Amino acid sequence: MCRIRAFEGQSERAYRSGLAGGYLHVYNGMEATAIGWLSSIQPGDPVITAYRDHGHALYLGCDALECMAEIMGRATGLSKGKGGSMHLYSKEHNFYGGWGIVGGHTALGVGLAFGTKYRGGNEVTHCFLGDGAANAGVLYEVMNMASLWDLPVIFIIENNEFAMGTRLEYHAADPELHKRAEGFNMEHERIDGMDVLQVRKHAKRIIEKVRKTHRPYFLEIMNYRFAGHGAADNDQSLYRTPEEVERAKQRDPILLLGKHLTENGIASEAELEAIQREAEEEMEAVYEAAAAQPKPEPDAVYADVYTDMEPERGH
Ligand SMILES: Cc1ncc(C[n+]2csc(CCOP(=O)(O)OP(=O)(O)O)c2C)c(N)n1
Ligand SMILES: [Mg+2]
Structure with missing residues (x-):
C-alpha cells in the first residue's frame, strides 16, 4: 500500500511537470x-x-518503472507508451487493463x-x-x-x-x-x-x-478517494468539504494497518516509517528513470493495431 501511495505521489508530480499527457487518476485512499x-x-x-488502474497493475507485479514510463508516454512503457495512465496492460501478469x-x-x-x-x-x-x-x-x-x-x-x-x-x-x-x-x-x-x-x-x-x-x-x-477525481479536478468544493475528506482520512488504510501492526507488536513505528521511506525512495528513483526513457518513434503508431494471428481454438 505504501508503494502504491508513493507511486501515486510521483505520478501526480509527472502530471504537474507536464511529463504525463492525457489524463491521470490516482488511487489514494x-x-x-x-x-x-x-x-x-x-x-x-x-x-x-x-482507468484508476495504477494500484492493480503494481500489485499484480507490473514493473513500477514500466508503469511510470507508460504514464510518461515512453517507448519502454507497459503499453509501449501509447496508452498512458488509463491503459496499463500486461498479459504476462493476467492484467487486462486499464x-x-x-x-x-x-x-x-x-x-x-x-x-x-x-x-x-x-x-x-x-x-x-x-x-x-x-x-x-x-x-x-x-x-x-x-x-x-x-x-x-x-x-x-x-x-x-x-x-x-x-x-x-x-x-x-x-x-x-x-x-x-x-x-x-x-x-x-x-x-x-x-x-x-x-x-x-x-x-x-x-x-x-x-x-x-x-x-x-x-x-x-x-x-473513499482522498484525491480529486483526476489530476485536473481542482475545485472539489463543488461537491465535498475538506472536513469530509479529513474525516475519511482517519480511516486511511495505511494508518489502520499500521495501528494493527503496532498494537499487536508485529512491527514498531520505526519499522513502519522505514517501509514508507523505502517506498518513497524507490518511486522517486522510478520517476527519474522513467523521465530518461526514450519516446516512441512516430512509426510506432501503426504497430499493434491489427493482428494476423489465428484466434485461439478451444474444445
Ligand atoms: C461512457 C463514458 N461516459 C462518461 C465518461 C466520463 N467519465 C470519466 S470518469 C467518470 C466517472 C466514473 O465514476 P466511477 O465509476 O465511480 O469511478 P471512479 O472515478 O470513482 O473511480 C465519467 C462519467 C467516460 N469516460 N465514459
Ligand atoms: Mg466512484
Whole structure:
C-alpha cells in the first residue's frame, strides 16, 4: 500500500511537470481494496479494471518503472507508451487493463470469464468497476449473461462514493448498489474497503466459492478517494468539504494497518516509517528513470493495431 501511495505521489508530480499527457487518476485512499482482494486470487486469474488502474497493475507485479514510463508516454512503457495512465496492460501478469470507457470493460471482463468456461479452465475473473460505472447499461446486459451461463466472474464495485463530482446519493436511485444483483439471480453483498485484512478475509471466502460453484458474484466494496477525481479536478468544493475528506482520512488504510501492526507488536513505528521511506525512495528513483526513457518513434503508431494471428481454438 505504501508503494502504491508513493507511486501515486510521483505520478501526480509527472502530471504537474507536464511529463504525463492525457489524463491521470490516482488511487489514494483505495489501496486496501486492490491489495486485500488481489492478495487472495490465484496465479492465472484474469483481472480487469477501469482507468484508476495504477494500484492493480503494481500489485499484480507490473514493473513500477514500466508503469511510470507508460504514464510518461515512453517507448519502454507497459503499453509501449501509447496508452498512458488509463491503459496499463500486461498479459504476462493476467492484467487486462486499464480502460477509459466507463462501464465498457465489464463486457470484456465477462468475455474473459466466458473464455475460461469455453476452455474448461478453473480461473476466476476479477472485474473491478466504479460506483458510477454501475449505472452503465452494458453492465446489466453482461450481468444477465454471466448469471445465465454460469460464468466465473466477480464484479467488484469500488464504491468511493463519487462519480467525478457526483455523490452516490445523486446518481443512484438506491445507493446500496449491490442489491442490483437480485434481478439477475446473483449473490451479492457490501463490505468495508478501508481495512485491508477485512477485505482479504472476505475475498478468500468469496473467491473460493466462485471457483467451486462457477456462479458469478456481485460485490460492493466501500472505500473513499482522498484525491480529486483526476489530476485536473481542482475545485472539489463543488461537491465535498475538506472536513469530509479529513474525516475519511482517519480511516486511511495505511494508518489502520499500521495501528494493527503496532498494537499487536508485529512491527514498531520505526519499522513502519522505514517501509514508507523505502517506498518513497524507490518511486522517486522510478520517476527519474522513467523521465530518461526514450519516446516512441512516430512509426510506432501503426504497430499493434491489427493482428494476423489465428484466434485461439478451444474444445
Ligand atoms: C461512457 C463514458 N461516459 C462518461 C465518461 C466520463 N467519465 C470519466 S470518469 C467518470 C466517472 C466514473 O465514476 P466511477 O465509476 O465511480 O469511478 P471512479 O472515478 O470513482 O473511480 C465519467 C462519467 C467516460 N469516460 N465514459
Ligand atoms: Mg466512484
